[in-house]
Amino acid sequence: MKKTLLILSCLTLAMASCGGDSSKTNEDSSAATESTTPAASSTPMLPGEKLIATSDCIGCHNKTQKVVGPAYVEVAKKYEMNDKNVDYLADKIISGGQGVWGEVPMTPHPTIAPDDAKEMARYILSLKE
Numbered sequence: 007m008k009k010t011l012l013i014l015s016c017l018t019l020a021m022a023s024c025g026g027d028s029s030k031t032n033e034d035s036s037a038a039t040e041s042t043t044p045a046a047s048s049t050p051m052l053p054g055e056k057l058i059a060t061s062d063c064i065g066c067h068n069k070t071q072k073v074v075g076p077a078y079v080e081v082a083k084k085y086e087m088n089d090k091n092v093d094y095l096a097d098k099i100i101s102g103g104q105g106v107w108g109e110v111p112m113t114p115h116p117t118i119a120p121d122d123a124k125e126m127a128r129y130i131l132s133l134k135e
Contacts, residue, residue, distance in 0.1 A: 054129025057122050061115070069133065076107045082134040091131065096123035 066074040085091040100123050102114030
């Protein structure tokens with residue numbers, strides 16, 4: 007019973023933080039990004055990084071630390087940078103999924119264009135340490 011409640015709580019948290027009104031989330035994400043980005047940044051954001059920053063991804067993921075889903079650097083450690091993995095991860099971004107990183111499902115993002123999802127995946131895979 008406790009396990010079921012825990013899973014339901016995690017699912018509710020994931021859905022609440024990753025779903026909802028995308029226009030509001032994009033504004034919130036942009037505001038959060040602007041407040042944490044130094045004013046005189048020495049390196050410009052990569053295209054995939056910009057797409058992630060303006061999406062609801064940051065509700066469930068972080069570059070270096072696990073939130074609801076895995077940290078981007080952990081994903082980069084798991085997958086090599088190649089076209090097959092870029093396509094696979096782009097499909098996961100669009101379709102969602104469950105089971106690869108635990109019981110909490112990843113919310114699908116069907117409104118993200120395939121080319122944008124691939125750009126996001128390339129950025130994530132570029133973080134390999």
